[in-house]
Amino acid sequence: xxxxxxxxxxxxxxxxxxxxxxxxxxxxxxxxxxxxxxxxxxxxxxxxxxxxxxxxxxxxxxxxxxxxxxxxxxxxxxxxxxxxxxxxxxxxxxxxxxxxxxxxxxxxxxxxxxxxxxxxxxxxxxxxxxxxxxxxxxxxxxxxxxxxxxxxxxxxxxxxxxxxxxxxxxxxxxxxxxxxxxxxxxxxxxxxxxxxxxxxxxxxxxxxxxxxxxxxxxxxxxxxxxxxxxxxxxxxxxxxxxxxxxxxxxxxxxxxxxxxxxxxxxxxxxxxxxxxxxxxxxxxxxxxxxxxxxxxxxxxxxxxxxxxxxxxxxxxxxx
Numbered sequence: 001x002x003x004x005x006x007x008x009x010x011x012x013x014x015x016x017x018x019x020x021x022x023x024x025x026x027x028x029x030x031x032x033x034x035x036x037x038x039x040x041x042x043x044x045x046x047x048x049x050x051x052x053x054x055x056x057x058x059x060x061x062x063x064x065x066x067x068x069x070x071x072x073x074x075x076x077x078x079x080x081x082x083x084x085x086x087x088x089x090x091x092x093x094x095x096x097x098x099x100x101x102x103x104x105x106x107x108x109x110x111x112x113x114x115x116x117x118x119x120x121x122x123x124x125x126x127x128x129x130x131x132x133x134x135x136x137x138x139x140x141x142x143x144x145x146x147x148x149x150x151x152x153x154x155x156x157x158x159x160x161x162x163x164x165x166x167x168x169x170x171x172x173x174x175x176x177x178x179x180x181x182x183x184x185x186x187x188x189x190x191x192x193x194x195x196x197x198x199x200x201x202x203x204x205x206x207x208x209x210x211x212x213x214x215x216x217x218x219x220x221x222x223x224x225x226x227x228x229x230x231x232x233x234x235x236x237x238x239x240x241x242x243x244x245x246x247x248x249x250x251x252x253x254x255x256x257x258x259x260x261x262x263x264x265x266x267x268x269x270x271x272x273x274x275x276x277x278x279x280x281x282x283x284x285x286x287x288x289x290x291x292x293x294x295x296x297x298x299x300x301x302x303x304x305x306x307x308x309x310x311x312x313x314x315x316x317x318x319x
Contacts, residue, residue: 066183067251067263067264067265067266068133068181068265069133069134070261070263071251071253071261071263072133072134072136072137073134073136073255074136074255074256074257074259075134075136075137075253075255075256076114076134076136076137076139076140076256077140077256078253078254078255078256079113079114079137079140080114080116080140083294084175084294085113085116085175086294086295087294087295087296088116088117088120088295089120089295090295090296090297091117091174091295091297092117092120092121092124094297094298095117095121095172095206095297096121096124098170098204098206098313099126099170099204103124103125103126103127105126105127105169105170106127106129106167106168106169106170107121107126107127107128107129107168107169107170107171107172108128108129108130108131108162108164108168108170108171108172108195108198108199109121109128109129109130109131109171109172109173109177110131110159110162110171110172110173110177110178110191110195110207111131111132111133111159111173111174111175111176111177111178111179112130112131112132112137112138112141112154112177113132113134113137113141113175113177114137114140114141114144115130115140115141115142115144115145115152115154117172117174118130118141118145118152118154119141119144119145119148119150119152122145122150122152123148123150128152129152129153129154129155129164129168130152130153130154130155131154131155131156131157131159131162131163132154132155132156132157132177133156133157133158133159133178134156135156138154138155138156141154142154159173159177159178159179159191159194159195160178160182160187160190160191160194161194162194162195162197162198164198165198166197166198166199166200167198167200168198168199168200168203169199169200169203169204170199170203170204170205170206171195171198171199171203171204171205171206171207172205172206172207173191173195173205173206173207173208174206174207174208175208175309176208176209176210176267176309177207178191179191179192179207179209180209180210180267180268180269180270181267181268182268183266185268188268189278192278192279192282193282196282196283196284196316199316200316201316201317201318201319202315202316202317202318203315203316204313204314204315204316205279205284205312205313205314205315205316206311206312206313206314207312208292208309208310208311208312209270209275209309209310209312210247210267210268210269210270210308210309210310211269211270211271211291211292211303211305211307211308211309211310212245212269212270212271212274213271213272213303213304213305213307214269214305214306214307214308215240215247215269216305217305217306218305218306240269244268245268245269245270245271246266246267246268246269247265247266247267247269248264248265248266249264249265249267250262250263250264250265251263251265270310272289272303272310275287275289275310275312276289279312279314282316283316283317284314284315284316284317285315285316285317285318286314286315287312287313287314287315288312288313288314289303289310289311289312289313290302290303290310290311290313291303291304291307291309291310291311292307292308292309292310292311293307297311299313
């Protein structure tokens, strides 16, 4: 979806008395959107002639509940049985190595789900804060931490508008913890932008993303079918768009109450050059990309076309 801001927006003085919204690039607008309740209300909730006349698609687009929100409404118990959660210990081993076992660091776990990495790292002595869009998953994470006798700060919130200041020494975002799931490229970028905003200079950002090289050579349907275990979510009817590198599919799950739910999914695959370009624009100076092996992250895993995910390790400029 394309919005030509220069022809649609008039200045909104409550946002900026100097720079009209019409002069802002789209990515900046996305950042403003998720960080400015005033702008959001003016576009969606309050009567506004520009909104009503020129933004019917935007209103519908931003107000609709997205598939990933519906997916995790009632899936906290089943989530921990998904095959992608089985690599926690090995992944935390790798994170520790990347952090040089420095337990004085303050870590942010973005898209933390039920807290599997945050809980494991806290048990190893690290100070971890977790955040996830799903209230169900966050409640599950809090319950698991309490059962383990741990005090962990878990937040329900949007990675596109992180409620933190520049206070973290490192961040992790694993197994598509928000990134790759958003419905536009601008929203995915907003996640990277927000994580960067809360990191101190010189911090390390470790995350995974769907590998755009994979669907060019392999069947996504076949891969996911072979990887799934009984009781896991299933995806079928994949349609990969070569122009947008988006995979649309139908997901079927049985939620925690035994209800069958069908979802229309839309996920973005990235090629390494796109990741590098975005991170360089955010002032990361060292960017390394590897193949992401479940439970066996390593700098020895050269990214290949048969890797479904890529592992990104980026270091923010120290200035």
